[in-house]
Amino acid sequence: MAVIHVPRPPASAWNPNRKASSLLRTQVEHMHLAEKRLPQRYRTDIYVNAIRTEGEAAEYIGQVTAAILRAHQDAAKKRARAAARPGQLLQIAAEAEDTKGSKARKAAARGKSSIARGKGSAARAKGKARKNK
Amino acid sequence: MANGIPPGLSGLEHIVVLMMENRSFDHMLGSLGLENSNIDGINNAAAGNPDTTGAAVPPQPLAEFQGQLDPDPDHHFPAVDLQIFGGNTAPDRAANMQGFVKSYFNQQQDVAHSHKIMYYFPKASLPVLTTLATEFALFQRWFASIPGPTICNRAFAHYGTSFGRVDMNPIYINEPFQSIYSRLINASPKHTAKLYYYDVPSSTMEVANLLQNQPELFGTFQQFLSDCAKGQLPDYSFIEPNFTDHDTDAGEEVANDQHPDHNVQAGELFIAQIYMAIRSNAALWASTALLIVYDEHGGIYDHVVPPACPKDQFTATANDTGTGMEFHFDRLGVRVPAVLVSPWIPPGTIVGNRTFDHASIPATVTKFYLGDYSPRSPRETSADVFLEPKSAPVDPSRNLLSLAAMRADCPEFDV
Numbered sequence: 099m100a101v102i103h104v105p106r107p108p109a110s111a112w113n114p115n116r117k118a119s120s121l122l123r124t125q126v127e128h129m130h131l132a133e134k135r136l137p138q139r140y141r142t143d144i145y146v147n148a149i150r151t152e153g154e155a156a157e158y159i160g161q162v163t164a165a166i167l168r169a170h171q172d173a174a175k176k177r178a179r180a181a182a183r184p185g186q187l188l189q190i191a192a193e194a195e196d197t198k199g200s201k202a203r204k205a206a207a208r209g210k211s212s213i214a215r216g217k218g219s220a221a222r223a224k225g226k227a228r229k230n231k
Numbered sequence: 232m233a234n235g236i237p238p239g240l241s242g243l244e245h246i247v248v249l250m251m252e253n254r255s256f257d258h259m260l261g262s263l264g265l266e267n268s269n270i271d272g273i274n275n276a277a278a279g280n281p282d283t284t285g286a287a288v289p290p291q292p293l294a295e296f297q298g299q300l301d302p303d304p305d306h307h308f309p310a311v312d313l314q315i316f317g318g319n320t321a322p323d324r325a326a327n328m329q330g331f332v333k334s335y336f337n338q339q340q341d342v343a344h345s346h347k348i349m350y351y352f353p354k355a356s357l358p359v360l361t362t363l364a365t366e367f368a369l370f371q372r373w374f375a376s377i378p379g380p381t382i383c384n385r386a387f388a389h390y391g392t393s394f395g396r397v398d399m400n401p402i403y404i405n406e407p408f409q410s411i412y413s414r415l416i417n418a419s420p421k422h423t424a425k426l427y428y429y430d431v432p433s434s435t436m437e438v439a440n441l442l443q444n445q446p447e448l449f450g451t452f453q454q455f456l457s458d459c460a461k462g463q464l465p466d467y468s469f470i471e472p473n474f475t476d477h478d479t480d481a482g483e484e485v486a487n488d489q490h491p492d493h494n495v496q497a498g499e500l501f502i503a504q505i506y507m508a509i510r511s512n513a514a515l516w517a518s519t520a521l522l523i524v525y526d527e528h529g530g531i532y533d534h535v536v537p538p539a540c541p542k543d544q545f546t547a548t549a550n551d552t553g554t555g556m557e558f559h560f561d562r563l564g565v566r567v568p569a570v571l572v573s574p575w576i577p578p579g580t581i582v583g584n585r586t587f588d589h590a591s592i593p594a595t596v597t598k599f600y601l602g603d604y605s606p607r608s609p610r611e612t613s614a615d616v617f618l619e620p621k622s623a624p625v626d627p628s629r630n631l632l633s634l635a636a637m638r639a640d641c642p643e644f645d646v
Binding site: 106 | 445485486492503643
């Protein structure tokens with residue numbers, strides 16, 4: 099079958115100054131409701147009641163859609179950071195545990211237990227307290 | 232045939248739905264009936280409509296791409312009631328499709344202008360839609376879900392119901408039935424779904440989902456083209472056209488939704504681009520079914536009386552309908568163009584005796600990917616499906632992807 103030619107619309111088809119249809123006005127209203135649910139920092143300063151044309155409607159709809167996207171991206175980043183935190187704590191704890199175990203092993207190799215070093219610990223604490231005076 | 236499943240169905244992996252705006256069946260595809268009497272088109276619409284002087288106004292092949300249906304024909308619930316019932320408000324009234332010219336006259340009080348609501352496109356004017364309709368499967372009884380406007384009709388495509396709305400109010404998500412997207416992405420095993428809007432300034436009419444599920448559910452048309460090229464299309468895709476003429480860094484974007492008074496040729500090009508994006512990837516082409524459908528008739532004439540249907544569980548009050556009568560969602564809206572495309576469909580398929588509406592979209596996608604699923608609205612559970620599930624036995628009288636071998640003669644467009 100031969101390739102079928104698809105006629106292109108004429109340049110005059112594009113008219114962003116066309117009055118916005120009831121469908122577009124509805125979309126603007128819905129976007130405005132959505133915008134009001136966004137945190138203040140994401141909101142546009144566009145006065146929706148002044149929107150008259152398709153171009154103006156598209157400008158507003160685009161800004162709110164981009165803001166919603168940004169808000170979701172920021173929320174996702176925040177979630178990712180929060181999710182990473184417990185893992186980090188566990189890792190720190192595990193490293194601390196590992197360090198403690200390593201010191202205990204070294205101490206055992208020297209024939210001393212960490213508990214037997216209580217005196218030294220107390221002395222260190224005393225010194226710290228002094229430092230704080 | 233593998234395990235009794237025809238190859239087109241067993242290999243089907245992707246369902247794509249493109250929903251255009253506001254054109255009736257007779258307006259866009261009615262001309263096909265003049266060439267093929269098996270198609271219920273303009274050939275059966277000779278009686279036309281009376282105008283406000285009482286003169287008969289027949290359908291005429293005078294539709295223009297732009298500049299003709301201005302103002303936008305009224306298609307809110309009271310106007311569509313007038314279009315379908317011709318102004319009869321008696322309790323025992325019968326639908327007669329005699330009120331289209333009267334309804335359009337109400338907007339400008341101009342008799343000559345009101346006749347334009349009867350105009351239709353000759354076949355040659357719409358090479359993309361008419362080619363696809365004649366080369367693949369044409370549904371000649373696909374109706375809008377509600378005799379009303381865009382938002383509530385589109386809700387049926389997303390949720391299988393409009394939750395009792397017959398107007399343009401937003402659909403809130405904390406309603407009893409999940410959208411088809413939520414059903415798919417929350418399923419186990421998980422399925423993939425995307426709603427592709429044209430671009431950010433055009434955005435989506437599905438604002439409720441935009442708020443909740445961004446960015447997982449949403450993509451742009453450019454991403455759709457890229458996903459097609461890379462073979463990364465999700466299981467289910469719903470495409471929204473460009474709803475506005477607007478400027479971008481890349482240049483001027485012409486609205487391609489075909490909503491009056493937007494340019495119809497821009498919509499033809501858009502349909503062809505989507506078809507060719509799928510067609511150009513051999514693996515995707517073999518495993519995808521594309522449905523092209525219009526959300527509602529946009530106030531434009533069609534001659535087929537919308538049938539009654541099972542009630543939904545919601546009721547729109549007399550105040551909501553604006554007609555002084557309650558509406559129980561027990562009648563479909565006006566007939567719209569609907570075409571199913573796949574290389575496994577025999578050319579010239581006409582789906583003539585089965586009735587569909589937009590609730591058929593989530594009904595089909597749910598049944599195909601998830602099987603039995605609840606809860607769903609009464610309207611969705613009673614809606615017919617346009618693709619059979621991949622489970623034997625497949626009823627050959629219902630399966631549209633019926634060919635034993637994939638076609639090699641499918642059309643191509645110069646996009």
